[in-house]
Amino acid sequence: MNGFNLIDGQWIPVIKRGRRLEVGIRKALVDAHTIDGLALDDPLEAVAVLRQVLLPVVLDVFGAPRTDEEWSQRWEAGCFDRIIRKDRAEDEEGIESYLIRQAARFHLFHPTAPFAQVAGLRTAKDETKPVSLLVPRLASGNNVPLFSSRTENDPPSLTPAAAARALLAAHCWDTAAIKTGAADDPKVKTGKTMGNPTGPLGQFGIVLPLGETLFHTLMLSIPVLRHGLRQKDRPQWRSESSATSRWETRAPEGLLDLLTWQSRRIRLVPEADPTAVEDVSVRRVVLTAGDRLTGSVHALEPHTAWRQVDKPKADEPPVRPVRHQPGRSAWRGLEALLTTTPLSSDKVFAPTALSQLARLRDDGYVPDDLPLQVLTVGVKYGTQSAVIDEVMADEIPLPVTALARDSAVRETVLAVAAQAESLRIAANRLGDDLREAAGATDKLPWDKGQRLGEILIHSFNPTVHRLLAGLQQHPEDAKRAELAWRILARRLAWEVVDPVLSAAGPETFLGRDPGEPFGARLAGAEMSFRRTLNDVLGKDEDNRLALAAA
Structure with missing residues (x-):
């Protein structure tokens, strides 16, 4: 069962010229300049789709701009089809040719290389779990929402499109605590893996700048890197290490590795469903431990504000990510968003994406009246981070001129x-x-x-x-x-x-x-x-x- 093809399958909800529709990766990027933005109802999935798929594809195709001027040239191009990659000697490559070359790695149910999964992943007892394990708002184990009409014994049936989005969100936000061990994982004890942290974004307060179109939104998250992307850096679909059930504790190789971090080893279990549009649905899943981040990712992470640690311990980084507080509107945390050129006396400072935007505005590369929106997304975990108590999401307009310290x-x-x-x-x-x-x-x-x-x-x-x-x-x-x-x-x-x-x-x-x-x-x-x-x-x-x- 090789389908569902994420490149052309309809699974990413977007708003295009005021109309809601679902598109694949190809149309989302090639037509990004005509798409108003993502239209996912679940903010966790919205962040996951943008960070785990769309942004890494663009970065892997074109690389990171090395100067503000190069970033501006891409911005002025107005669409991805007009961007030319200048930092390598090989033949120039665009979105279309890249997706053709990588097509085999974007099949959701591929028998040997399923997207963001491990082929043949199994537990020692060949157990599977309800697919609701991937969806925080649905009942699963101890994570039972207050007004849920379902139980774990009555799992939902997800379409391939919904399963793909839930899969990505799980890599970003999954709960912590004990995970069932994979059959061939040498670190498993008594069939379990202990000490699993939450998904990496669960430790952050995500701040996403949103532009007038999906093209602008993606450009606002593309960092200017003087030396380009690191040589060993690559997204998960071009990496072999995440295709096995064996996980490791390590630092990310670079930005692409961080954005597509495989915090869990997962296998969706598709089943024939003649009532479904694609004749297949997902009701069961295998989920085991995945890679664990070590060290600080402050130098790489573009979408999180940071707070200085007054007296860090010997093994502690000097900064911590700022997490969003339940019930607190995004505008109440403007200080953390606007400290784009921090002084030594500042305790918090803005996400890299906003600090870069402030510099680009100062240099005249983006206009003062840019219609910028800021989406903030975070998760509050419950007992021992084993359940999700609350998902916080807010969106506010933000004047670009407010990013300048002296404005x-x-x-x-x-x-x-x-x-x-x-x-x-x-x-x-x-x-x-x-x-x-x-x-x-x-x-x-x-x-x-x-x-x-x-x-x-x-x-x-x-x-x-x-x-x-x-x-x-x-x-x-x-x-x-x-x-x-x-x-x-x-x-x-x-x-x-x-x-x-x-x-x-x-x-x-x-x-x-x-x-x-x-x-x-x-x-x-x-x-x-x-x-x-x-x-x-x-x-x-x-x-x-x-x-x-x-």
Whole structure:
């Protein structure tokens, strides 16, 4: 069973000129300049398809540009068919000829070389698992979603297209803990492999720059490498080491190796299904331990922000990846995204892809009004990282001018994020004061109940998105945008706080201890909140006068 062919099979959902359709690798890349972007419902699969397949193919065909000027020439070409690779003596090769030459390695169910899998992979007892093991949102073992109608004994039937996407996502995000051992793996003990880490992207907070088309999106992730790609670097489909069940702990050979990292050894088990479009479906899978990363990948990883380690241990790298926090919108982490030219005093700094974009913008290779979106994706694992508790995904517009350290736009968006955070803290403090005034003896735990500050900052999301989108088109209006934000933020704050103050019980007027002159009371809590509003946002009348004069 040699199909399903990933080069021409329909398995990558995209939006093309406003219409949703599924394409293969060939059309996704050859027509990338006419495709608006990927259209996957699952953000983990979206990241996996882009990083594990599309971006590595482009890099393997054309290599990495060695100068900003060469990157700009590719950008100006406007499509991959017009790009010429200049860093090697062999005959020039394009997307079409590359895919023809590598066609045998892109069959999902090939008997001897299945894509991103190990042919003949088996356990000592010839066990298979439900294919839901590859899909975090479906029931599998201890990983049972709250509202799932399926159980592990009733696995779903995935189409080849869905199985291919799930396969890639598993290599990126699979859970940790014990894995069933492969039959011929010498490291297996009692049929199991212990100490498996999560998939490599599970340790990162992924930040993907998105352009106006799929071509632009891929170009924004292609790094400028002065010496080009490393000599031994190659994607997994051109590597023999990942085609066996034996795994190793090692550092990546280079960017291509990292992007297509095989963190698991997997074999999809197809079965004949006359009811399916391709007459085949996948209900079972074999999944065992895969390669483990060692050392820091900071010098290679393009899509993660980093945080300095103040006092690293002897065997610890000096930086750690910044991971996304559940319930936290992407704009609240703008500091990590915008520190593109970090100073020695900075504790966090931006992903390489954004730092490079800032440099290209400074040199005039990309315009100030580039319609840039930023997709952030991360995973929160549960007990011993053996289950996935939550998938975090958010997308925000980001003005390219904000990437420059000395820009007024950067100052404005960072000020907005800082002011919103101060108001969140103030609203939480107001809620605590009202609870105390009502007689409560303890504060509401940060992870229990619905805190007032979280409701407030959630209400800011549409306003901040509009502000960021507006500054993309009109970066000269940074000052006016901040004044307008201050006026609107005050109104939104009172829309959240007023109902709470109005609903406060009569016992809050005098507080729990009426004889205590400085005890918590309704009037004092409200006065403190008003004072913080003025400290953070300035006086409302001053903001309105300044906006009118601007």
